[in-house]
Amino acid sequence: MKVGIIGAGATGLTAAYDLGKMGHEAIVYERAPFVGGQASTFDVGGARLERGYHHWFTNDTDIIELVKEIGLGDRIRWIASTVGTLYDGKIYRFVTPLDLLKFKPLSMADRIRMGLVTLYLQRQKSWRKYEGITADEWLRRHAGKGPYEAFWGPMLRGKFGDKFFDKVGMPWVWSKIQTRVASRGKGMVKEVLGYPIGSFGEVFDVLTDKVRELGGQVHISASVDRIVIEGGRVTGLEVSTGQEAAKLENFDAVIATTPSYIFPKLVPELPDDYLAKLTGLDYLSAVLIILELDRSLSPVYWLNVADRSIPFVGVIEHTRLIGPEHYGGKHIVYLANYLSTDHPMYMMGHEELLKAYEPHLRKINPDFDPSWIGKSYHYRVDAAQPIIGTNYSSRMPSHRTPFDGLYLANTTQIYPEDRGTNYSVRMGRQLARMVAEDIA
Secondary structure: OEEEEEOOOHHHHHHHHHHHHOOOEEEEEOOOOOOOHHHOEEEEOOEEEEOOOOOEOOOOHHHHHHHHHOOOHHHEEEEEEOEEEEEOOEEEEOOOHHHHHOOOOOOHHHHHHHHHHHHHHHOOOOOHHHOOOEHHHHHHHHHOHHHHHHHHHHHHHHHHHHHHOOOOEOHHHHHHHHHHHHOOOOOOOOEEEEEEOOHHHHHHHHHHHHHHHOOOEEEOOEEEEEEEEEOOEEEEEEEEEOOOOOEEEEOOEEEEOOOOOOHHHHOOOOOHHHHHHHHOOEEEEEEEEEEEEOOOOOOOOEEEEOOOOOOOOEEEEHHHOOOHHHHOOOEEEEEEEEEOOOOHHHHOOHHHHHHHHHHHHHHOOOOOOHHHEEEEEEEEEEEEEEEOOOOHHHOOOOOEOOOEOEEEOOHHHOOOOOOOHHHHHHHHHHHHHHHHHHHO
16 A cells, blocks of 8 residues: 655654554655754754653653654653742742742642642543533633732643633643643652653654665655545645746555645645634744853743743753753753734744744843854744633544545644644554554
């Protein structure tokens, strides 16, 4: 069987690898000039760094098993993490229950209430009871005014903006708590995170090599212009590479890993009921400024910004997890935002956005001076965060599309989990099995 795959991110490459192991020929087309998708890398200080910050939790078993399977298990490092929240110009650590009791923006009663609500959610094993209510409504009702205004509300507004903060379903919060609690182990004393010491780029490069060794192909700078449908089933792809005219390639099956709003442009014949499930979804883009500093900015790896006067939502000091010696002695800091494509800051260029951010860095470190910055980088990752509302399980598009042999696999279909390389790998393996079983 010959399978065409659109997209060389974690899902596409994993599906191609597994299909190759089954004896099928998988051919991957990636529009970008690199593999890895949203976890792709670039060079910093003589090493590779992700365009968007990435790490693994201890329960990210799917990608961890894959990394071991392709021979990179010895590259994984497990490191104690530090998490904080910036509120009113002060950084409060947020890892253990004791840290919560020291969170002075809340009264002692509210600190206890916030802890009990978090404990309650981590013990809930099913997300389905939360499907019919938004996170905003549930947290206002159960967490109380103080915890909502000091922590939960700023988190939702920072992550989803004023446009979507009150539309996200409560399963999103449930999933986040389940994941972070698992990474802290039974003692809840510290959070442990994983990272492949050669970067996520090394993982995807080796996975690409494995696909080719199994008889598959991976083409970069190759754009799929159209998915060809004949007689109710997929028959091929129309592909453009470089300056060459588009060519028609025949396939027995096709897996598309495109965002939901892109897919209908490739398959204009989609019936209305399936199309409605795709066009009824919104996405936010990850907008990132990455700084090379000559010294550390913050004492923690992951800093949530609970002050909405600050125009970014998170400060991730990567070199608090992986030391600066890996990057030529540079301290690497991500300034993270999630924005709609019509947001003024999404449209800003590199220098303009950095200039808008710089004054706020003194709220994190009063000693900060722009002279600390050696180099900076600006990346926009579109379709980084889908907006999943209430009762989504009944509206989630199926992987099997209305056309035989055509499959869709993207981050809107890993519900109730949130996006992440682990769930993308899991989905890639599911799609490979699904395609093989359907053809058989």
